[in-house]
Amino acid sequence: MRCTALKNKTALFLCVCLLLLSCGCTRAERKETSLFAMDTIMQITAYGGSDDALAEARDVIEGLDAALDATDSQSTLSLLRSGDAVPKTILEPLQTAKKIASATDGALDVTLFPLSDAWGFYTKQYRVPPQTELRTLLQNRGSVSVQDGRLVLSDGTKLDLGSVAKGYAADCAAKTLRQNGVQGAVLALGGNVQTVGQKPDGSDWRVSVADPLHPDGTVCDLLVGETAVVTSGSYQRSFTENGKTYHHILDPETGAPAESGLLSVTVVCADGTTADGLSTALFILGLDRGSALWRSGEIAFDALWITDRGEIFVTAGLASRVEQTNETYGKANIIE
Amino acid sequence: MKRTGKQISSNKLWIAVFAAMIIGCILFIILFKNIGGRTAVIYQDGQEIARIDLSRVTESYTVPLDGNVILVEPGSIRMQSADCPDQICVHQGVLHDAGRIVCLPNRVLIEMEHTKDAPDAKAG
Known part of the structure; x- marks a missing residue:
């Protein structure tokens, strides 16, 4: 009896010891890669999965970069003509962009290529187009739709999916990582963040939000599960002429940089393509119309707005997941 | 069931080994958690x-x-x-x-x- 009891205790101790040791040994290996695509730097960090996981995710992103580049006359997007069958890689982001456009009274517009080009945001040869030029470009803006799987594009219209391309690339790369058995990953595609699965220690992913006034710094950290986190801000691409700064987020109503009282908007939602397009649309809409959209529930998302008065507003669904890291901004106001 | 002196010392030995392992693990985590930060x-x-x-x-x-x-x-x-x-x-x-x-x-x-x-x- 005594001998059995002692053996049981010994076995128990050994099991506990083995368990403790295994906790330290079974962590999935951390793998990283970085690439330059879609005119920005992209980084992927993955835990676990096959050896080819990161390489395959890179291939997916590079393929989409080549397909969706509106500035490349030989890209799949540029070569697509009205009446052509729309490939899946264009159809999916286009449908998401159209859905966001419908929910935001056209704040997201995929036909603004001539306007962005006139401002020099593609070539980096920046200029302020005269009002007459902007009016003409706005009037000549066409329409785009898909009927029976075929593109319907009005004459002279050029399709530009730049507002959703990085988010779509994140969605597709995340899918590839999952298919390769990756247990957890974070994709940072030029400031578009997409998380996959869980961190090895089971804790939340910590995604910081850039300080729009000092982009090297941060305003807060968001503690999130598997989701997309995308920020659109006036600081991301801009130029200054005659003392005035002009940013790259153009308002489809004026053809000029949106003046909505915001410095940045961060969107948190499950779908990366939606988060990408919606962050642009919410920046253009401003705080009041954007928070009204959130209340309507037409699109499921959470958001964090930073106004040009240095105020932070956050939707109730995200409020408990915000850890502020910057004292120059006041306490976040909760939108309910 | 009266325990013999040998049995008690054997149990104590195991407890000591177990405690030493836990302390070792904690020290390892504290000492090495910030490696790579620079x-x-x-x-x-x-x-x-x-x-x-x-x-x-x-x-x-x-x-x-x-x-x-x-x-x-x-x-x-x-x-x-x-x-x-x-x-x-x-x-x-x-x-x-x-x-x-x-x-x-x-x-x-x-x-x-x-x-x-x-x-x-x-x-x-």
């Missing part, structure tokens, strides 16, 4: 060029790349020069223990290695 990694075209523990740098030196020159100093690293027109990377300042410097035209990235407490990513 390591800068340089990439060009997605390929790792160099991995530098800044805490072990005693004298300044430069790392010449195709189009860029990186200055490594005791405890810090920065882009000293670049042949690109915008010079954004040169003006991004000095890295000590977190953050990154990017030269988009030359596809160069200098990044401080991830530490446990650092954010996983940055949006914006």
Whole structure:
């Protein structure tokens, strides 16, 4: 009896010891890669999965970069003509962009290529187009739709999916990582963040939000599960002429940089393509119309707005997941 | 059931071994959790060029790349020069223990290695 009891205790101790040791040994290996695509730097960090996981995710992103580049006359997007069958890689982001456009009274517009080009945001040869030029470009803006799987594009219209391309690339790369058995990953595609699965220690992913006034710094950290986190801000691409700064987020109503009282908007939602397009649309809409959209529930998302008065507003669904890291901004106001 | 002296000492021995292992694990975590917090990694075209523990740098030196020159100093690293027109990377300042410097035209990235407490990513 005594001998059995002692053996049981010994076995128990050994099991506990083995368990403790295994906790330290079974962590999935951390793998990283970085690439330059879609005119920005992209980084992927993955835990676990096959050896080819990161390489395959890179291939997916590079393929989409080549397909969706509106500035490349030989890209799949540029070569697509009205009446052509729309490939899946264009159809999916286009449908998401159209859905966001419908929910935001056209704040997201995929036909603004001539306007962005006139401002020099593609070539980096920046200029302020005269009002007459902007009016003409706005009037000549066409329409785009898909009927029976075929593109319907009005004459002279050029399709530009730049507002959703990085988010779509994140969605597709995340899918590839999952298919390769990756247990957890974070994709940072030029400031578009997409998380996959869980961190090895089971804790939340910590995604910081850039300080729009000092982009090297941060305003807060968001503690999130598997989701997309995308920020659109006036600081991301801009130029200054005659003392005035002009940013790259153009308002489809004026053809000029949106003046909505915001410095940045961060969107948190499950779908990366939606988060990408919606962050642009919410920046253009401003705080009041954007928070009204959130209340309507037409699109499921959470958001964090930073106004040009240095105020932070956050939707109730995200409020408990915000850890502020910057004292120059006041306490976040909760939108309910 | 009266326990013999031998049995009690055997149990105590196991408890001591068990406690020592737990203390060992805790010490290991405390001592090694911040390793890598001062390591800068340089990439060009997605390929790792160099991995530098800044805490072990005693004298300044430069790392010449195709189009860029990186200055490594005791405890810090920065882009000293670049042949690109915008010079954004040169003006991004000095890295000590977190953050990154990017030269988009030359596809160069200098990044401080991830530490446990650092954010996983940055949006914006």
